[in-house]
Amino acid sequence: MENADGARSRxxxxxxxSRDEAPxxxxxxxxxxxxxxxxxxxxxxxxxxxxxxxxAQQQAxxxxxxxxxxxxxxxxxxxxxxxxxxxxAGQQPKQQKQPSEKKAGAPPEAAPTGAGRLRGRAxxxxxxxxxxxxxxxxxxxxxxxxxxxxxSAEDKSWYPQVAYGTPSLTAxxxxxxxxxxxxxxxxxxxxxxxxxxxxxVGYTEWRLGTARAALxxxxxxxxxxxxxxxxxxxxxxxxxxxxxxxxHDLDTGFSAGALAAAAAATAxxxxxxxxxxxxxxxxxxxxxxxxxxxxSDVEHFLAVVLGLAVGRRLAGDRAAGTGPPSRxxxxxxxxxxxxxxxxxxxxxxLAPGYGPLGDTHGLSDSHLGLAVSLVVIALLVNGLxxxxxxxxxxxxxxxxxxxxxxxxxxxxxxxSVTTDADVEVTGLPVLLxxxxxxxMELVLLIGARDAFRAPSRRKRRKAAAKGGLDRAGATELLKxxxxxxxxxxTTWRDNSYLSAADGRAYVAYRTHARVAVAxxxxxxxxxxxxxxxxxFAGMCDASGVVPCLFSASERTALAAExxxxxxxxxxxxxxxxxxxxxxxxxxxxxxRTALNRAKKEGMEYRLxxxxxxxxxxxxxxxxxxxxxxxxxxxxxxxxxxGGVEEAxxxxxxxGLAIDPDGQVHGVTxxxxxxxxxxxxxxxxxxxxxxxxxxAFRPVVEFxxxxxxxxxxxxxxxxxxxxxxxxxxxxSTADSPLERFLDQxxxxxxxxxxxxxxxxxKAKFQPVHEPMHLVYRDEADLPRIGVALxxxxxxxxxxxxxxxxxxxxxxx
Numbered sequence: 001m002e003n004a005d006g007a008r009s010r011x012x013x014x015x016x017x018s019r020d021e022a023p024x025x026x027x028x029x030x031x032x033x034x035x036x037x038x039x040x041x042x043x044x045x046x047x048x049x050x051x052x053x054x055x056a057q058q059q060a061x062x063x064x065x066x067x068x069x070x071x072x073x074x075x076x077x078x079x080x081x082x083x084x085x086x087x088x089a090g091q092q093p094k095q096q097k098q099p100s101e102k103k104a105g106a107p108p109e110a111a112p113t114g115a116g117r118l119r120g121r122a123x124x125x126x127x128x129x130x131x132x133x134x135x136x137x138x139x140x141x142x143x144x145x146x147x148x149x150x151x152s153a154e155d156k157s158w159y160p161q162v163a164y165g166t167p168s169l170t171a172x173x174x175x176x177x178x179x180x181x182x183x184x185x186x187x188x189x190x191x192x193x194x195x196x197x198x199x200x201v202g203y204t205e206w207r208l209g210t211a212r213a214a215l216x217x218x219x220x221x222x223x224x225x226x227x228x229x230x231x232x233x234x235x236x237x238x239x240x241x242x243x244x245x246x247x248h249d250l251d252t253g254f255s256a257g258a259l260a261a262a263a264a265a266t267a268x269x270x271x272x273x274x275x276x277x278x279x280x281x282x283x284x285x286x287x288x289x290x291x292x293x294x295x296s297d298v299e300h301f302l303a304v305v306l307g308l309a310v311g312r313r314l315a316g317d318r319a320a321g322t323g324p325p326s327r328x329x330x331x332x333x334x335x336x337x338x339x340x341x342x343x344x345x346x347x348x349x350l351a352p353g354y355g356p357l358g359d360t361h362g363l364s365d366s367h368l369g370l371a372v373s374l375v376v377i378a379l380l381v382n383g384l385x386x387x388x389x390x391x392x393x394x395x396x397x398x399x400x401x402x403x404x405x406x407x408x409x410x411x412x413x414x415x416s417v418t419t420d421a422d423v424e425v426t427g428l429p430v431l432l433x434x435x436x437x438x439x440m441e442l443v444l445l446i447g448a449r450d451a452f453r454a455p456s457r458r459k460r461r462k463a464a465a466k467g468g469l470d471r472a473g474a475t476e477l478l479k480x481x482x483x484x485x486x487x488x489x490t491t492w493r494d495n496s497y498l499s500a501a502d503g504r505a506y507v508a509y510r511t512h513a514r515v516a517v518a519x520x521x522x523x524x525x526x527x528x529x530x531x532x533x534x535x536f537a538g539m540c541d542a543s544g545v546v547p548c549l550f551s552a553s554e555r556t557a558l559a560a561e562x563x564x565x566x567x568x569x570x571x572x573x574x575x576x577x578x579x580x581x582x583x584x585x586x587x588x589x590x591x592r593t594a595l596n597r598a599k600k601e602g603m604e605y606r607l608x609x610x611x612x613x614x615x616x617x618x619x620x621x622x623x624x625x626x627x628x629x630x631x632x633x634x635x636x637x638x639x640x641x642g643g644v645e646e647a648x649x650x651x652x653x654x655g656l657a658i659d660p661d662g663q664v665h666g667v668t669x670x671x672x673x674x675x676x677x678x679x680x681x682x683x684x685x686x687x688x689x690x691x692x693x694x695a696f697r698p699v700v701e702f703x704x705x706x707x708x709x710x711x712x713x714x715x716x717x718x719x720x721x722x723x724x725x726x727x728x729x730x731s732t733a734d735s736p737l738e739r740f741l742d743q744x745x746x747x748x749x750x751x752x753x754x755x756x757x758x759x760x761k762a763k764f765q766p767v768h769e770p771m772h773l774v775y776r777d778e779a780d781l782p783r784i785g786v787a788l789x790x791x792x793x794x795x796x797x798x799x800x801x802x803x804x805x806x807x808x809x810x811x
Contacts, residue, residue: 131214132202136194139254142182143190153183153252163250165295166236169229177225183252196258204261207268212314213261216307220260224303225251228295242293242356251295256303259285263307267315270564272777275329278308279336287340290433291347293355327387327541330448334384337441338395341434342377345370348430358429386514387454387544392445399442406435454544469497469506475651477506478523479678484553485573485720486520486684488651488671489640495519500535501528507536510639515780515787516540518549519640521556530559537563537776548784549774551640551723557772567772571723574766578712578719583705590763591705594698602660603696605706610647610654610669617656620664621647628689639791642669642686653683653711655703657696666690666699670707673720683711684720704764721761723771 126133143149146156153159161173164180184190205213235243259281266277285301325333349364365373380398383391409431445452475491481504483490490497490508498507505524509516516539522532533549533556540547549556550570557567583591598605610618625644647654647669655668667690670683690699708719775784 129202129205129210131210131217132197132205135201135217135254136197139182139184139190139193139197143184143187146183148183148187149190150187152186154185160250163252164225164229165250166229166232166247167250169226169233177222177229180225180250180252181221181254181257185252189253193253193255196255200258200262200265204265207265208315212316213265216264216310216314217254217257217261220264220303220306221254221257223306224256224260224299227302228298231298232295240356242354242358245354246293246295246298249295251299253296255296256299259300260303260307263304264311264314266308267311270777271326272329272332272779275325275332276779279332281308283336283340283343287344287347290355290357291344291360291429292351292353294353325448327448327451330444330451331384331387331544333444334392334395334441334448334452335381337437337444338377338381338384340437341441342374344430344434344437345373355429357432360429363427363430384452385544387452387542388456389452389454392449392452396442396445399438399445402438403435403442406431406438409435454542469499469503471495473497473499474506474508474523477504479674480676481505481523481525482675482677482681483523483673484521485575485673485682485722486551486640487523488673488684489642490519490523492642492646498532498536498539500532501525504528505532507532509536510791511545512787512790513783514544515546515548515783516543517784517787517791518547518552520549520551521553529556533559534563546780546783546787547776548780548787549772550788551771552774554770554772557774560774565774565776566778567774569770570773571771573723573769573771574721574761574764575769576708576719576721576764576766578708578717581708581712587763587765590698591701594701595705597698598657598696598702601696603665603699603702604656604658604660605702605710606656606658607653607707607710609650609652610644611650613654613656616662617658617664618648621654621656621667624664624667624689624691625687627692639788641792642671644687647687652686654687655707655710657699657703659696664691665696666703668700668703668707670711670719673718680716682716682718682720683707685722700760701763721764721766 140149146153148156153163160167162176162179162183164176168174168176168180184193201213201217204216208216232243232247236247237244262277263281266274266281269277281304285297285304288297289301345365348360349370352360352362352364354360364370380391380395384395409428413428471491471493474495474497478487478491490506495508495510498509500506500522501524505522505528507518507522508520509518511517516536518536522529522536524532537547549560552560552567560567583595597603606613610621613621622644646652647667651672653670653672655670656664657666658664667687668685669687671686672680673682673684675681685704688700688703696702704719704721711719773784775781
């Protein structure tokens, strides 16, 4: 990706807007310059839009045409390959004019009001989740009708007639196990009930469908509440004080059904979210049962167990595939155990209760003791998450100690009961449950000990220095087997290399914030690139670092899908097909003007190695670059954005615009794109900068057009203008992640001009190819965001990031 002159790009965009984006006046025999961002050449055979504009039926025809073009654009986005050649490239229309022309021709009803959009979303929600919406509405209507929305239901005289529990079961009020689900004990609880239903039941209905969600929710509610009442009835005469006390309590609410639905829905989740949510549900149910011990806690425990038991059968064909746990999942299990220990200590401190094992009041640690325990657990959690062997050893030691304490307390308790000795064990309601949790933790740690062998940073550096692939070896593999449009960046300094497929492929990456950010696609023999991706994921898993690939191609993103990974588009590569390229037609007017003016003014175009240029020329190039950096307002970006040092590589070609007095007006650098055999088949733009004062105005257009003609003579088939980070053609951001990336791109626009640059490139009629961020799952994204920020702006400080939050005009 090129390091661009944002001010120049915005100026070109404004000039183009005033010259080319005026209301169209189409000629009778020439199609309108409207084309979707990824429209291939074959779309030129579609009926010209200008002919339609001459008819009297403008609104109807334009609406139909917009629908057809949207469908065609979606088909092209699914395409995985760029066309081999672009015939009649000079006749392709201007792409940047499409959004404004569509907006001008759209019917008024195409832009609904805020109220209209809200009604549309409400209708869509009810249509998609009818059971969830129906239950939520029913609960609120019952609350309004009964007056329990503003006063406690437990204070009503009719409360025993609608609440379920062991008293209702023994009295024969079986209807309460249905009616009680639509009440809440307190007005505030209604808010929690509705939120729980909307999230848990709504997700279940979205994943499993309405019928299955309704079945598991209703059946889980009835089974949990009836089962709890029957269980307490059976234990009421056992002499267990806790069970006897609970057998006289009543309860209301739909929470058991919601938890049963959520537990069942985990069967349809992909790893590792399935194990994460199951761990959270089990931890919630067990902790509150042991340390709170109310009727609802017993119901919740039974509901979670029931939902997990029937989930896979209920999910049917929607059930996600399962396999042996990965290192990552073993580590997650160990972390979950420690989190349960920490939460139990907090619960005993904040909300002591009367659980199955006794009263926990007064059994919490002191404030200092609790703080020390939580800090130690946090350090162990961080180490286990990364697979640290040292953290594993410390956790095993703490587990053994707590298990021994629990065994000792249990032995003393048994002896006191069997011998009638007057012995009292203090803290038994806390010691025994924690001993059980630590026992499970110890068994997991020993069974999964191989998952906690991640080498330290020092050992990883030693291993890389001892026998890893270096830059020379990576360059040799790239020239031998070829690579993608960005693969030359893998030879830049600061990259680390994973040699894969027995040395026939490699992955270049940089490590920041314990994230291994791979740059582009794996390089090597085509048949070994997927294997290299798999080995990269395994290396990261074994080392306890988060893997991701940035600016990966569509093919690599699809290959990662087979591993269960996710991807999101972060940029668009802009490719000029050189076969048949002719700068003819109105859409190429800017380019022709630049070439003609350069010829008249005696501007020389020079293409070659910058290192071979005279020192005076190199000094001017450095001065232009430094001028650009100083005017930017933020530190110069790196990673996929090269500079003069990268342009000095002798394998890189540099285009220069030099006037008759020897002054350099603009510079572009072009990275080679190798095919198999060591011959460049194309070139990718990296540096693109121009002199600020007294420069030849259309110098960038002149440089790019001249390069197209020069490299085509040398046998190149395409020229990539690269992709500006966080910039892409007009598209709808459907996911929250895509919307966040769009907002981030907008925040960086005043400083780096990525979007203006992307619009500037459209005048060269490129073919657009998506570039993706590939990652394991959404939980990795915050850390990946930190890593990418450090990779792109390693010199940026807090003040620089703060400036990005303030509009450029307010500095």
